Amino acid sequence: MAKKDYYKILNLSRDASQTDVKKSYRRFARKYHPDVNPGDDIAVQRFKEVKEAYEVLSNPHLRDQYDTYGRTDLDSGDVSHGTTYGGADSVEVNNDVFETDVDSDIYEVSTGEDPYSQPGGGPEPGSDLSFELTINFENAVYGAEREINVPTFRICEACSGSGSAPGTKTAECKTCQGTGQVFERDRYSGEMSLVQCKACYGRGKIIQTPCMRCNGNGSFQTYEKILIKIPPGVDNGSRLRIHGKGTPGVRGGPPGDLYIVIKIKDHEIFERHGNEILCEAFITFPQAVFGTEIEVPTLDGTAKMKIPPETQPGTIFRLRGKGIVDMHTGARGDQHVKISIVVPKNLSERQRGLLYKYARTTGEL
Ligand SMILES: [Zn+2]
Ligand SMILES: [Zn+2]
Structure with a gap:
């Protein structure tokens, strides 16, 4: 089954309420309805998608499956047979x-x-x-x-x-004549619409x-x-x-x-991007020049990583399969390691001398 983003189709956030789902469905169904768009195949396609999205998102059981697994073909959607996902x-x-x-x-x-x-x-x-x-x-x-x-x-x-x-006994609400709804004029558009009666909270009855x-x-x-x-x-x-x-x-x-x-909450080492994680690793200038092997933190502990010679700062290496397991597919993302170069501090006289000599030979100093 092709993966469709039902929330996107109905322009909803993932925590949209049932009311939002209904509202959005009505809006899009009206917009793409074949009667309104005669001969427009794209609109027909959209209309089908909107309908499908609504069928899933308006059904708590199907929506649940979809939220958890990204698809709904796990069962027939019949809640009564005991399996809930x-x-x-x-x-x-x-x-x-x-x-x-x-x-x-x-x-x-x-x-x-x-x-x-x-x-x-x-x-x-x-x-x-x-x-x-x-x-x-x-x-x-x-x-x-x-x-x-x-x-x-x-x-x-x-x-x-x-x-x-x-x-x-309860009495019929006089404000809405027991219907639970009253007409209200929109302050901006001037349109009349039915809204819940405030006197009876939409129940149509008043407690006596x-x-x-x-x-x-x-x-x-x-x-x-x-x-x-x-x-x-x-x-x-x-x-x-x-x-x-x-x-x-x-x-x-x-x-x-x-x-x-x-x-x-944020992690002190890892930055998360979906199922991928990013961290920073520090190497010295000579390590960057000659290449080295470093140990980097991973979600499972540490991993050894080869740094090739002449690695530039900002280079990002990938540790395949060291990211986060996808909730829907079970596939694991990758870890990305961004290389930074540290500048040595507290060098001895001899070390400073050697580095100075080096810089003189390259003409940097
Ligand atoms: Zn009322
Ligand atoms: Zn009571």
């Missing part, structure tokens, strides 16, 4: 490289309400939650397990999440007698410890989806998902 429960990690002293700061980046949820009395899916998790360079390279505390909501047992005191236990919220905020398995090769901005750990659904609706957005 990606997410916290299934990604294999290298168990040798656990670190416990990593920065455990985790904070909420955004929460997304789904404005497309149906108002009224039916089940409503919960929102997705997104968190940023900062890990160190090695954890990103080798994978790791991290236990994190995430805020979660526990549905109020007293009112079953409705927010209304047991035995009481709030549940005493939860003050009408329908849920309580609490914290839950979740074990996150970080797969080897994650990069800055990689997203891990944990099914069902977003906010709970309302009236039997499914819960949203939790997204862990990975942020990686």
Whole structure:
């Protein structure tokens, strides 16, 4: 299967919410729709791509696979047969490289309400939650397990999440006549569009007698410890989806998902560029002239590297397969070593004399 960047096709960032996916799909589907572009084969092709991208990114299971493996042909996309790819429960990690002293700061980046949820009395899916998790360079390279505390909501047992005191009824929202949506004029374009009703938060109903236990919220905020398995090769901005750990659904609706957005700390030696790493190695002027063999740090320890005679500063050598394992393909990137020349300090009189003599013969001094 040819590798397509579905996010690019829909002009989305990798942490786009379901709402963003829907919005973007609608925009591009309208733009490339065959009816709008009669006889335009490129538009037809684009339309197909947009549709395919939407089919994957709007399906949590397929998107998950795609995020983790870069493709979705691993199975039929049927969630019910028990195999989940990606997410916290299934990604294999290298168990040798656990670190416990990593920065455990985790904070909420955004929460997304789904404005497309149906108002009224039916089940409503919960929102997705997104968190940023900062890990160190090695954890990103080798994978790791991290236990994190995430805020979660526990549905109020007293009112079953409705927010209304047991035995009481809700009233239809007068602002939106129970539809959950109202027309609003855009301040700049003057266009009218449907937006979520602020009076009832899109539910279409107003709680008349709030549940005493939860003050009408329908849920309580609490914290839950979740074990996150970080797969080897994650990069800055990689997203891990944990099914069902977003906010709970309302009236039997499914819960949203939790997204862990990975942020990686800089390494003191290695600079990362995708799956390639770059480091600097220092040699002396004579070593550069005559050539030498040096030892350079690698992710696995050290490696010996031959420096050919007359190597110029700034030359970059490649250590094949010493980079980072690709999360999707399993192929390992390369390490690049940039050569710098060090100028000797604290030379003895004799050494200075010899160097001076050398410089005189070349006419440099
Ligand atoms: Zn309650
Ligand atoms: Zn309303």
